[in-house]
Each structure stands twice: as C-alpha cells, then as structure tokens.
Amino acid sequence: MKRCLLIFLFASVICSCKNNSKPGSSGDSSNVNISVSPDTINVDRVANRDMMIILSILPDTLSKSFNWTRTQRGIMRESVEKNGFLVDSNEVFKTVNIFKNNHIDLTLPNGKFLLTTYQIRDGHYVIVTVETVNQRQTVHAYELYKSSAAELNLDELLGKYSLNFMADASNQACLGMLYDKNPIFNFTISEDDMLKIKINNYNEGNAKGCLKGNLMTLKFNSKQMPFDLQEVSWAN
Secondary structure, X not given: OHHHHHHHHHHHHXXXXXXXXXXXXXXXXXXOOOOOOOOEEEOOOOOOHHHHHHHHHOOHHXXXXXXXXXXXXXXXXXXXXXXXXXXXXXXXXXXXXXXXXXXXXXXXXXXXXXXXXXXXXXXXXXXXXXXXXXXXXXXXEEEEEOOEEEEEOHHHHHOXXXXXXXXXXXXXXXXXXXXXXXXXXXXXXXXXXXXXXXXXXXXXOXXXXXXXXXXXXXXXOOOOOOEEEEEEEOOO
C-alpha cells in the first residue's frame, strides 16, 4: 500500500512539472527563452539604428522633467544593439506611442515628450524636442554633427516666428496688445519635415486685425538648414 502511495505521489510531481513548463521549452539551453522584466520595450535595432546613435550623442539637457542622461541613453543603445530591447527601469515612459528612426513620441506620467530628427546629410542632423508637462511646453533644438551636438537658438532655426504672425510688425497698437496679452505658443512636430506653431490664446475674433492667423506651418529646408515659412492661417 505504501509502495502504491509513493508511486502515485511521484507521478503527481512529474505531471505538475510538465504542466508548469512553457510550450516548446526543453533541457537544451539553445531553446530556453530569455526572460525580460515587465519594463522592457522592444525596439527594432536595424530599423532604428540612426535614432539610437543620435540619442547616445545628445547632451544631458535633452530632457527637463525626467532623468534621461546621455549615459543612460548610451546604455540603452547598447541594450538595443545587443538584445533588441531597452529597459525603462525608472518607469519614466508611461507609454511609447511612436519609436521610429526619425521620430519619438512618449507619454510621460505628467505629460508628453516628442523628438524629431531632420537630416541634412549623413551624420548631420537638426533635432527638435517638445516636452509638455502640466500643459506647459519646453522646446529645444540641437545641431548634431557626427559625434557632437550643440544647442540651437529657436530664432536662428525658425526665424522671427513670433513676428511672422503679425499683419504689420511695426504697428504699435498691435505690439501693445501682444505685450499685454502674451501669446501662448504651442509647438507640434511629427514624422514629416513640417513643424507647426499655434497661438492658443488668440483667434480671429480677438486678434483685432493684428494677426494674419494663429497657426504657422514651416517646412525644413535641408539645403539652407533653417525652416521655411509655408503659411499662416486661422485654426480653431
């Protein structure tokens, strides 16, 4: 009787082990799946090679509201090149909406982070970042050449965009209006070579004829590097 009980228990243990094993797994180490933690994000190492290199070069000033240093991004690049995924151990990225070779769109715990690369030639880029936290934006631009990056002045890159909204930039009454009620600019970047700037607190009704519109569309010019003004229009 004892012998039968031991055989039954042994058989139960064997069945339990089989039920807990993963399909397709075996004792051969070549078939063992690599275990990754829940905060890993799969990244195509070939398709996103340029972005990974760019991120590893951009300075610590890239992000303002969360800690994403150049050292961290360098480690991230090594992980992607070796394993095909990055590890978000600090859990700063609530959602990765887009991660492409020329554009990143991240949802943060309290906002959003956008980055777009504009290529001039091989190894030479203009980078624009838009970081929105609690509905307030921080916009930065960099010129990246080979293994170095320097911050760019937005007026140098985009021109005097604030004045380009005005119907007459010399009109003192209009300048006074804008001084009393400072325009709130909202920047939008995406995967294409367009950049849009909208004035959130002005519309055709309260602009008093001083503005040509509240939405400006610019297009990147890879030959002359600055963005070219395409149009200024009214938007809701």
